Every structure is written in structure tokens, then in C-alpha cells.
Amino acid sequence: METNTVHKLADILATATVHNNLPVAKLVEMAVKRGEGVLTDKGALNALTGKFTGRSPKDKFVVDEASVHDKINWGPVNQPISPEKFQLLQQDVFEYLQGKELFVFDGFAGADQTYRLPIRVVNEYAWHNLFARQLFIRPSEEELANHEAEFTVVYAPNFKANPAVHGTNSETFIVLSFEHKTVLIGGTEYAGEMKKSIFSVMNFMLPERNVLSMHCSANVGQEGDVALFFGLSGTGKTTLSADPNRFLIGDDEHGWSDNGVFNIEGGCYAKCIKLSEEGEPQIWNAIQFGTVLENVDVDSDTRKADYDSDKYTENTRAAYPVDMISGAVIPGVAGQPNVIVFLTADSFGVLPPISKLTKEQAMYHFLSGYTSKMAGTERGITAPQTEFSTCFGAPFLPLHPVVYAEMLGKKIDERNVQVYLVNTGWTGGPVGVGSRMKLSYTRAMVTAALNGDLAKVNYETDATFGVQVPTTCPNVPAEVLLPRNTWADKEAYDKQAADLASRFIENFQKKFPNATDIAKAGPKA
Numbered sequence: 001m002e003t004n005t006v007h008k009l010a011d012i013l014a015t016a017t018v019h020n021n022l023p024v025a026k027l028v029e030m031a032v033k034r035g036e037g038v039l040t041d042k043g044a045l046n047a048l049t050g051k052f053t054g055r056s057p058k059d060k061f062v063v064d065e066a067s068v069h070d071k072i073n074w075g076p077v078n079q080p081i082s083p084e085k086f087q088l089l090q091q092d093v094f095e096y097l098q099g100k101e102l103f104v105f106d107g108f109a110g111a112d113q114t115y116r117l118p119i120r121v122v123n124e125y126a127w128h129n130l131f132a133r134q135l136f137i138r139p140s141e142e143e144l145a146n147h148e149a150e151f152t153v154v155y156a157p158n159f160k161a162n163p164a165v166h167g168t169n170s171e172t173f174i175v176l177s178f179e180h181k182t183v184l185i186g187g188t189e190y191a192g193e194m195k196k197s198i199f200s201v202m203n204f205m206l207p208e209r210n211v212l213s214m215h216c217s218a219n220v221g222q223e224g225d226v227a228l229f230f231g232l233s234g235t236g237k238t239t240l241s242a243d244p245n246r247f248l249i250g251d252d253e254h255g256w257s258d259n260g261v262f263n264i265e266g267g268c269y270a271k272c273i274k275l276s277e278e279g280e281p282q283i284w285n286a287i288q289f290g291t292v293l294e295n296v297d298v299d300s301d302t303r304k305a306d307y308d309s310d311k312y313t314e315n316t317r318a319a320y321p322v323d324m325i326s327g328a329v330i331p332g333v334a335g336q337p338n339v340i341v342f343l344t345a346d347s348f349g350v351l352p353p354i355s356k357l358t359k360e361q362a363m364y365h366f367l368s369g370y371t372s373k374m375a376g377t378e379r380g381i382t383a384p385q386t387e388f389s390t391c392f393g394a395p396f397l398p399l400h401p402v403v404y405a406e407m408l409g410k411k412i413d414e415r416n417v418q419v420y421l422v423n424t425g426w427t428g429g430p431v432g433v434g435s436r437m438k439l440s441y442t443r444a445m446v447t448a449a450l451n452g453d454l455a456k457v458n459y460e461t462d463a464t465f466g467v468q469v470p471t472t473c474p475n476v477p478a479e480v481l482l483p484r485n486t487w488a489d490k491e492a493y494d495k496q497a498a499d500l501a502s503r504f505i506e507n508f509q510k511k512f513p514n515a516t517d518i519a520k521a522g523p524k525a
Contacts, residue, residue, distance in 0.1 A: 009122070009152065012094050017101040019129075021144060024290045027103070027130040036127045041303040043289030044318070046296050047127045049189040053295050053313035055196060056172045056188055057395050063177040071204075073400040085167035086177055086184075092166070093184055096159045097122075103129035106147045108137040109198050111332040112262035115211055115255060119198060120149035124156050131191040131292045134319050136198070137266035137331075151181045151201055153194055159186040176200060191294060192317070195269060196396055199253050202264055204398040212256040212407040213264070215393025217241035218249040220334045226261055227450050228254070230392040231343030232371040236424045238270060239439075240343065240446055242282045248328045256337065256411060263332025268325065272296055272316040275307040286324040293318050339450050340412070340419045342392075347372040349426035349434040350497040352483050353476075354445040355467035356459065360521035362419040363409045366391055367401055367512060368504060368522075372425065386500070388507045402515055420449045421467060428486040430496065437480075444475035464497040465523045501525065 022030070028045050031037050037047035062072055064080035072078050103123040110116030121132040132153075139147055160171035168175075172187035174197060183197040199215075206213040216230045219241050226249070231237040238251055250263030251270065270283045272293065277284040287293070287305075294317040297309035307316070322328045342365050344351060357365060369389040390401040397404065412419060424442050428434035448454045459468040460482065472478055479485050487493035501523035508519055 008090070008094050009154070012097050013102065013104070013122070015098050018104055019102070019126075020104045021106055022103065022129070024130065024133065027126050027133065028290070031126040031130060034126060036125055038298060039303065040287075040293065040296075040298055040305050042287055042305070044287050044291040044293050044305075045127060045130065046293040046298045046305065047191075048295055048312060049191070052172070052188040052190045054190060054315045055192055055395070056174065056190070059169055059172040059187070060174040060395075061168070061176070062398060063175065063179070065177065065179045068178045068204075072398050077395055078398055081167050081175060083177075083179075086175055086180070089161060089166045089168075089173065089175060090180070090182070090184060093154060093156050093159055093186060097124070097154075097156055100124065105129050105132045105136070106144060106149060107133070107139055107266070108143075109202055109264050110255060110262060111137060111264070111266070112255065112257065112259055114259065115206060115209060115257060115262070117198075117202065117205065118147055118150050120152045121194060122152065122154045124158060125189075127292060128155055128157070128189075128191055128194070130290075131319050132194055134290065134292060134321050135195050135265055135267040135269060138321075151183070151198070153183045153185065153197060155185045155194060157186060157189045161187055178204065191292070191319070192269065195265070199264065200396045200398055202253070202255070203396055206255050207399060207403060207407060210257070212404065212411060214254050214256060215252065215391065215396060216254055217251045218254050218261050218263070218334070218337075219243060219246040220249055220329060221246050221450065224335055225338045225450065226334045226336060227339045227341060228256075228261070228337050229341050229343060230366070232369065232387065232389050232392060233271075235343035235345045235371050236439075236442065237343055238283070239280065240341070240424075240442065242280065242325075246450075248282075248322065248325050249332050249334050250322060260333065260335040261337060262334075263322065265322070266332075267319060267321045270318045270320075272305075272307050272318050273310060273314050275318075282325050283318065285326070286320045287318050288320075288324065291318055291320040291324070336415050337417050340417055341446060341449065342366070342419070342421045344371045344421065344423055344425065346370075346423045346425035346500070347431045348496050348500050349428065349430045349487070350483055350493060350500055351421070351423040351425070351465065352462060352467065352469045353423050353427065353437055353441065353480060354449065354454075354473070355421050355462065355465070355469045356454070357419040357421055357467060358521065359409050359412045359419075360518060361467060362412055363405045363518050364508070364521040365421055366408055367405050367515070367518065368508060369394065370504065386503045386507070388511075390511065402512065402518075405515075405518065418449070418455070420454070422446060422449075427480060427483060429488075429492075434486070441476050441480060445473055448473050448476075464501050466521070
């Protein structure tokens with residue numbers, strides 16, 4: 001961190017009442033005492049985040065500094081803000097924090113010590129500090145004694161920016177400065193902004209060290225075989241990576257280096273809506289004392305959490321250390337990946353339930369990041385809609401997406417990794433005509449991909465999408481594997497497949513007009 005920032009922050013901390021690296025129990029006690037949250041009957045701390053129950057992407061900025069100007073992929077994801085506006089905002093935030101009661105957490109991002117980033121998080125709320133402690137990597141006593149932060153998050157939720165003065169779009173701000181090695185957050189109480197800001201930092205820093213940073217979950221088998229799962233919300237990433245026969249490395253953010261795969265975080269940030277003990281027992285059991293719940297509807301008398309309720313938001317969350325998951329890999333490091341799984345929920349019902357990709361196809365589908373929103377899942381959506389999120393994590397990528405795609409292709413080549421595209425969406429027709437793919441079939445297909453069974457079967461080339469589709473798979477009916485065969489109206493299938501292919505092509509041409517070699521691996525018009 002630049003000296004002036006360090007000195008300014010040190011001055012603030014010298015004038016404030018500072019609680020450094022408090023244990024979980026103390027943070028919970030203080031959060032409850034300060035009225036920041038309530039305990040559930042399971043001992044978890046439930047906090048409400050007020051106006052904002054999710055991230056504020058339109059309020060996220062990167063400081064346009066000379067050292068990073070030519071590296072950042074400027075645009076709607078990485079909006080520039082001037083160094084002068086940042087300095088003014090930082091000054092005003094620091095002045096606001098003077099004399100306040102503050103909470104400090106010192107820890108790390110990155111389980112592999114070769115690539116980990118020492119961080120400091122300064123919070124106005126005790127529950128935010130507890131969130132940081134549970135989500136990032138907690139240091140040992142020895143590591144804490146020698147800890148020197150290289151990046152600092154300063155989170156002042158009650159400070160509101162003045163757009164006319166600070167150059168922001170609203171009173172809310174998430175501003176990242178690589179020269180000052182600082183993240184400033186304010187005007188929102190949604191704790192996930194801390195987690196994703198540091199992920200954005202790692203997405204900038206790791207590729208410069210030849211490490212691919214990835215928005216994915218990862219697990220490892222009993223033989224040491226590693227699998228990566230990429231997928232947008234609703235595709236089954238958490239469900240499929242939480243395999244009782246495998247060990248969880250992490251559920252959301254990872255790095256892939258010459259040493260292997262490592263978790264960037266020390267915790268999990270799981271969605272809670274519709275959570276049940278039967279459906280997701282690992283998450284259910286992790287919600288205990290020390291877990292932070294966000295915006296869950298809790299009965300004021302019984303203190304029981306109603307996970308079916310969307311009273312505050314559908315984006316209800318639970319934050320807990322990864323070691324609360326039975327069988328989790330601690331620390332979160334493992335060997336080189338053997339298999340990569342791209343998950344999509346195709347509500348058009350035309351993508352194969354599982355298909356094998358070449359390296360070039362893997363790069364294409366990685367850049368596309370496709371899934372679809374189902375009719376009825378959001379107000380105003382009356383028909384299936386395509387959603388493309390570059391690299392399955394567009395909001396967190398400071399560099400140009402092709403940088404990450406080319407790194408992925410190189411690593412697939414170097415390690416001879418098998419890549420599969422798995423459709424957890426519809427079969428036999430689109431939403432309203434067909435049916436959702438049975439989870440038991442999807443699990444069987446993923447298992448066959450991971451244990452090598454799909455290396456022993458015959459394949460057919462899909463006429464529209466060009467991918468290789470297995471004609472047989474253990475524990476899956478053969479007729480399910482070829483999507484056209486599951487449609488009663490074959491002409492309707494052909495029309496729908498052509499329509500989806502055109503959407504892929506249009507999206508890719510719009511976003512990556514210069515990636516012509518990768519484009520050749522996509523669907524055919």
C-alpha cells in the first residue's frame with residue numbers, strides 16, 4: 001500500500017476505538033448487543049442489509065491510474081474514476097471514521113502460500129467483520145504476529161457519497177485502487193461486496209503470475225483427481241460439487257497454478273432460498289453458531305429461520321467457514337484438474353444433457369458463459385431468455401476476458417484436461433412442454449465424466465452445436481442423451497436449436513469481434 005494511504009489509515013485507527021481480530025464469539029456478542037442482528041434457534045447470526053440485498057454493479061469503479069490504465073478492460077464492469085476523485089472520497093471516508101468504534105480483521109486471500117494475498121478489512125459493523133473472518137482465510141497465531149497487509153478493504157456502510165463531489169453514480173460506491181492497494185465501500189450494507197472486491201483484486205493479480213483465477217467450485221476424489229465446476233446461478237454448481245463421495249476444495253473462487261488448484265477463500269457464501277435438510281444437507285448442517293445469515297426471515301418468537309420465505313429478498317445467504325462442510329479439504333489446495341464441467345440450465349431444451357468439448361470449444365463456451373432464465377422466475381419474464389456471463393463471472397474480471405480464456409486453453413493443453421458441457425435444464429421440449437432433467441441422471445453423467453467411464457463410449461457430433469455427444473452412459477437411458485430424440489416434434493426442435501445457435505453467434509460477435517479463431521468452435525448458423 002502506498003505510504004500516504006497507510007499513514008492516513010493508521011491515523012484513523014489511532015483515534016478510533018479499535019477491536020483487532022476478535023474471536024467469533026466476541027463478534028457475535030457485540031453484533032447482538034449493538035442491534036446489528038439476531039440469533040436463530042441454531043445459533044447463527046441473522047442480519048438484514050436494508051435497501052440493498054445484492055451487489056451494486058453500477059456503483060463499482062476502478063481508479064484509472066497510469067500503472068493499470070492499459071491493462072484494465074474498461075466498460076460497464078470496470079468503470080473508471082479519476083485518481084483525484086478517489087483521493088477525495090478516501091479523505092472523506094477517513095474523516096467520517098475518525099473517533100468511531102471499528103473492527104479489524106487481518107487474514108489472507110489464497111490458500112496456496114505461494115500466491116496468497118495478505119489483506120486487512122476495516123469495518124464499521126461487528127457483523128461485517130464476522131463475515132470477513134468467516135469468508136477469508138484466517139491466520140494462525142504465528143501468521144497473525146507477522147501479518148503485513150498488502151491490500152486493505154475499508155467498509156463504511158453508513159457513509160454516503162455525493163456524486164457531484166466524488167464522481168460516483170449514487171451514494172453507494174465500491175472503488176478499487178491498485179496503486180493505493182485499497183478498496184473503499186460505502187452506502188450499502190450488503191456484505192458480499194467485500195468478498196467480490198477481493199476476488200476482483202485476485203483476478204487482476206494472479207494472471208500476472210501465470211495463475212488462472214476462476215469463478216468456479218472445485219472438489220477432489222479419493223484418488224486425488226480434481227474437478228472444476230463452472231456455472232451461473234441456478235445451474236446446480238453448488239449441488240453437484242457437494243458430492244458425498246468427493247471432498248470439497250471450495251464453492252466459488254479458485255486459482256489454477258503450476259502447483260495445482262487452490263481455494264481463494266476460507267469460507268462459503270451459499271444461497272439459502274428454499275434450503276432444506278434433505279436437498280442440501282451440507283449447507284443445512286453448516287448453519288450453526290458462527291454462521292452469518294443475510295436477509296433470512298426469522299420468527300421473532302421461536303427464532304426459527306424460514307428458508308422458503310422471500311420476505312426481504314430471494315437472495316438470502318449463509319456465510320460460514322469451509323471447514324464447517326464435512327470432509328472439506330483444509331487447507332484448500334489440491335493437484336492439477338483432470339476434468340472441467342461447464343454447467344448450463346438450457347430452458348429451450350436443445351443442448352445435450354452432456355457433451356464433450358475440444359480445447360477450442362471449451363474456450364468458446366467459457367467466453368460465452370451461457371445459461372437461460374426460466375419463464376416465471378422473474379417478473380416480466382414470460383418466455384425463456386438467454387443469459388451470457390463471460391467466463392461465468394463477468395462482473396469480477398478487471399482484465400480482458402480473452403486473457404482468461406487463452407490461459408484456460410493453454411492449461412487444458414498442458415494437462416490434457418477433459419472438458420464437458422452439462423445441461424441441467426430441460427429435455428423433451430422447452431419450458432412448458434418438456435421437463436427438467438432428472439437430478440439423478442445429471443449426477444450419473446457427471447460421475448461418469450469424473451471416473452473416466454465416458455472415455456470408453458461412442459460419440460455422435462451434434463449437427464447444430466458441433467459438440468461430441470455420448471450415445472451411452474451408465475445409469476442414464478440412452479434416449480435421454482440425444483436431445484432431438486426426446487422431442488415429439490422434431491421440426492420444432494430443429495427450429496429451436498437454430499434459434500439458440502444464432503443467439504450464441506450474435507453474443508460472441510458482439511463481445512469478441514476479434515476472437516475469430518475461437519469463434520470457429522461455436523455453433524453453426
